[in-house]
Amino acid sequence: MSRQSVARAHQKIQELAWEPAYHQPVSQYGTDYTFRRAQKKDPLKQVLRSYFPMQEEKDHRVYGAEDGAIRGNMFRQVQERWLEWQKLFLSIIPLPEISAARAMPLLFRNVPNPELHNGQAIQMIDEVRHSTIQQNLKRLYMNNYIDPAGFNTSLRGFHNDYCGTIGRQFAEGFITGDAITAASIYLTIVAETAFTNTLFVAMPAEAAANGDYLLPTVFHSVQSDESRHISNGYATLLMALADEENQQLLERDLRYAWWNNHRVVDAAIGTFIEYGTKDRRKDRESYAEMWRRWIYDDYYRSYLVPLEKYGLKVPHDLIEEAWNQIWNKGYVHEVAQFFATGWLANYWRIDPMTERDFEWFEYKYPGWYDRYGKWWENYARLSEPNGHHPIVAEDVDYQYPHRCWTCMVPCLVREDMVMDEVDGQWRTYCHEACRWTDAVAFRPVFEGRQTPNMGQLIGYREWETLYHGWNWADVVSDMGFVRDDGKTMTAQPHLNLDPKKMWTLDHLRRMPPLQSPNVLLNEMTPEERETFRANYVRGGPAGRPAPAEA
Amino acid sequence: MTTSQQAASQQAASQQQRSVPKPVFTDAEAGAKVFPDSDSSARRFNYFVPARRKQTHYEDVTVEVQPDPRHYLSQNWLYGFADGRGGYPLDWTVLRAWGTDQPEPKRFPGSGGKGYEWPALGWHEFRDPNEEWELTLYRYNANVVRQLNQNVENARQTKAFGQWNRNWVRFVERNLGAWMHVDHGLGLYLYANAQRRAPTNMHNNAISVNSMHRIRSAQDLALYNLTLTEEIAGFDGTAHIEAWNSDPAWQGVRETAEQLTAIDDWCEAIFAGNVVFEPLVGELFRSHLVQHAAPRNGDFVTPTIVGAEEYDYAERDLRYTIPMFGLLTNDREFAGPNKSVMDGWLAAWVPRALAAARALQPLWSQPDAKPPRFEDGLDAAKSRFSGIVTDLGLAVPKELAQ
Ligand SMILES: [Fe+2]
Numbered sequence A: 001m002s003r004q005s006v007a008r009a010h011q012k013i014q015e016l017a018w019e020p021a022y023h024q025p026v027s028q029y030g031t032d033y034t035f036r037r038a039q040k041k042d043p044l045k046q047v048l049r050s051y052f053p054m055q056e057e058k059d060h061r062v063y064g065a066e067d068g069a070i071r072g073n074m075f076r077q078v079q080e081r082w083l084e085w086q087k088l089f090l091s092i093i094p095l096p097e098i099s100a101a102r103a104m105p106l107l108f109r110n111v112p113n114p115e116l117h118n119g120q121a122i123q124m125i126d127e128v129r130h131s132t133i134q135q136n137l138k139r140l141y142m143n144n145y146i147d148p149a150g151f152n153t154s155l156r157g158f159h160n161d162y163c164g165t166i167g168r169q170f171a172e173g174f175i176t177g178d179a180i181t182a183a184s185i186y187l188t189i190v191a192e193t194a195f196t197n198t199l200f201v202a203m204p205a206e207a208a209a210n211g212d213y214l215l216p217t218v219f220h221s222v223q224s225d226e227s228r229h230i231s232n233g234y235a236t237l238l239m240a241l242a243d244e245e246n247q248q249l250l251e252r253d254l255r256y257a258w259w260n261n262h263r264v265v266d267a268a269i270g271t272f273i274e275y276g277t278k279d280r281r282k283d284r285e286s287y288a289e290m291w292r293r294w295i296y297d298d299y300y301r302s303y304l305v306p307l308e309k310y311g312l313k314v315p316h317d318l319i320e321e322a323w324n325q326i327w328n329k330g331y332v333h334e335v336a337q338f339f340a341t342g343w344l345a346n347y348w349r350i351d352p353m354t355e356r357d358f359e360w361f362e363y364k365y366p367g368w369y370d371r372y373g374k375w376w377e378n379y380a381r382l383s384e385p386n387g388h389h390p391i392v393a394e395d396v397d398y399q400y401p402h403r404c405w406t407c408m409v410p411c412l413v414r415e416d417m418v419m420d421e422v423d424g425q426w427r428t429y430c431h432e433a434c435r436w437t438d439a440v441a442f443r444p445v446f447e448g449r450q451t452p453n454m455g456q457l458i459g460y461r462e463w464e465t466l467y468h469g470w471n472w473a474d475v476v477s478d479m480g481f482v483r484d485d486g487k488t489m490t491a492q493p494h495l496n497l498d499p500k501k502m503w504t505l506d507h508l509r510r511m512p513p514l515q516s517p518n519v520l521l522n523e524m525t526p527e528e529r530e531t532f533r534a535n536y537v538r539g540g541p542a543g544r545p546a547p548a549e550a
Numbered sequence B: 001m002t003t004s005q006q007a008a009s010q011q012a013a014s015q016q017q018r019s020v021p022k023p024v025f026t027d028a029e030a031g032a033k034v035f036p037d038s039d040s041s042a043r044r045f046n047y048f049v050p051a052r053r054k055q056t057h058y059e060d061v062t063v064e065v066q067p068d069p070r071h072y073l074s075q076n077w078l079y080g081f082a083d084g085r086g087g088y089p090l091d092w093t094v095l096r097a098w099g100t101d102q103p104e105p106k107r108f109p110g111s112g113g114k115g116y117e118w119p120a121l122g123w124h125e126f127r128d129p130n131e132e133w134e135l136t137l138y139r140y141n142a143n144v145v146r147q148l149n150q151n152v153e154n155a156r157q158t159k160a161f162g163q164w165n166r167n168w169v170r171f172v173e174r175n176l177g178a179w180m181h182v183d184h185g186l187g188l189y190l191y192a193n194a195q196r197r198a199p200t201n202m203h204n205n206a207i208s209v210n211s212m213h214r215i216r217s218a219q220d221l222a223l224y225n226l227t228l229t230e231e232i233a234g235f236d237g238t239a240h241i242e243a244w245n246s247d248p249a250w251q252g253v254r255e256t257a258e259q260l261t262a263i264d265d266w267c268e269a270i271f272a273g274n275v276v277f278e279p280l281v282g283e284l285f286r287s288h289l290v291q292h293a294a295p296r297n298g299d300f301v302t303p304t305i306v307g308a309e310e311y312d313y314a315e316r317d318l319r320y321t322i323p324m325f326g327l328l329t330n331d332r333e334f335a336g337p338n339k340s341v342m343d344g345w346l347a348a349w350v351p352r353a354l355a356a357a358r359a360l361q362p363l364w365s366q367p368d369a370k371p372p373r374f375e376d377g378l379d380a381a382k383s384r385f386s387g388i389v390t391d392l393g394l395a396v397p398k399e400l401a402q
């Protein structure tokens, strides 16, 4: 269709909407936002007559590339270090995608703009596309990559894993709670507009550098739908800004959504890009550099800041703080170290870092070796079973961290840990912003204002709780991370597939039992707890226990 | 330098000529080594039980993407609504599938994370017989819109619209025009809305695809209406709005359509839409009126447009609806209660659909060349409906005689 006929067609389909005369559509999702003064804002125009053939054309390219990759033996040059992390990433991402589809109806009754509802319905089916096209890519990896373990258990592993569960927030945050908070601010304004750039553009570029050109093919195709979704969100945001009472909620939700996305997405994608790559060319961008470009410049400076003139309160402090965490506090390195500490509770293999990696890290993040070098040397030393325990149970100057109750990433930047008694339970938080999210934002009253539609943080948010007191061998078999001989573990702290070098459940039996930091915290006396806290925040970096008091 | 200046200068450096990573031979291909799980039998998603012996591609991209605390969601849902409930509560429909009464596994310190054996709930046994996922849904709908474009283009070139008589032009601009509002309203507020609410990905994806069929059909009709406005002198492209808003013949359909969007229970919504309303009203209007009347009035184009929607419903949407509800009427624990609930839905929705259908009757006398009698069309629609109900193992409701 020509541009002109698309415009006319789009004009025509506006005639389809009608105001109910006899019955109102069911209203199933509440919000504390109001849209009384909102002018209707138009999203990007899209007519299904051109949409379906356009998407089919994109599919042709994706499936053509997939066939070509198999015929061309792409896997002969794929880096295992990289593809192993895809076992985590591709187990996570189809759920956020499908959750984005499920989120769309939360907006129907709450945002009075039929033209937007059209856009949301197309987004819904886009997201069905994204979820299934990604499942399909994972299936292709499982079938053609040397080690299918972990791909084959994917959706079981993700739902109960040591770190996979963290990623689930990036889906569940879209579909529950206050409808606008969830489906508009968290999903569209922050997750899609800010973080899909690192997810779907930066990461695939890294995949290509590791011999995998299918991830870029699929994810660029996914990303090409994103501008429409961003435009849906932008139109909704402008409408919300028209009612002054919304500004307090917008400020709350941007702070929560920004911080949670930073905690969760930067943890995962940062680790994949920095620790999952073999590409150590000095001129390749580090995650911090990509973040600075995609998130700080493109999103913060060019998208959010201009919205200030409409009254949006931009969380400048938290954006600077996220950068501070990434650049000065080693957030991504701390996370990668944590993921690798618990390698045995995962369903992929984590390659040790080598001299070449060290050199690159030191070049990109001056001071890296002093902080993390020793630990990664220990990781390499302990990677093949040789009478010792997995690294988590060996003395390597690493204090196993407490989880953050809110973002579920542990409190890794030790000095930022905050402790609070909330809902009758002592909880640790990775940062004051996460404490605020739980104790202040996700509550039915916010700064004295009734917010009856705000959601709740629920569930057993500390993974370790479920396995408190268990032997590690039982933990791993309970989660199902065992290969088809019934004893070799899915996870390994190296890439050597020689069965003699691989860890089995037998190696885990002799380990001390797993302990839940949160259970222990709640068993302490108040004095013990305060001592623990004062000591914990003196620890780090790189998880080092606090030095003995002088 | 401040940290941000450092970053900026590094960034500037990296924006200069970027070198290219060199391919490395890694031999990371399936079968390159022998080790636990290297067997081809390990190359299979093993976290669910396929419906048939052979695991399908459709199942692989669909099953378990939407998790269940009864399976592997050991830490349970992490975000909830204001009432503290997360995910996809089973009581969003009153229908029940076996296993519903078994509580979610209890979690506590040291509980472990094991769930029930898959599927744990009868809901997870549903498979969309159309096996819709992205590849199929885009291929199908792209083919439909391409075909429709061609049909309309051909008609335009052969001046086919010139043969329409006056009354038929009025008929199409008003009545076919009115129907697009039904498609649009239900597509968004019944079907798209319902895909948030079912407890499995198999249900919700099938419902999403159903939703797109209806929204596409609405747009197909709207764009057709636009073409006719351009091609036929005197074709009033806005007449459909007046018909939909105030023609008494359409108010029954409109009221029923609006009432359908007001249903809270997602199963009732799909049931009332696909089991009751579509055969008794949708097919009555499309198959027994438009498709019969058009050729007699010199119109060979409209049936190809309407035929696409006929096919969507008869061959795709109804096709998933039958097993979706058939599993529930044959459920090993709740077949009885489910059938009485569905009987109640039939008793409520059949009279509404019939009232809407009867209100349409004046349409049958509007074209110059008359279609078969209204009563004959209604009888045919009723017998189609009875067949569907019988397929589901339900009794034909007495209200059908009204
Ligand atoms: Fe998406």
Ligand SMILES: [Fe+2]
Pocket (backbone or CB within 6 Å): A263, A404, A405, A406, A407, A408, A409, A429, A430, A431, A434
């Ligand atoms: Fe946190």
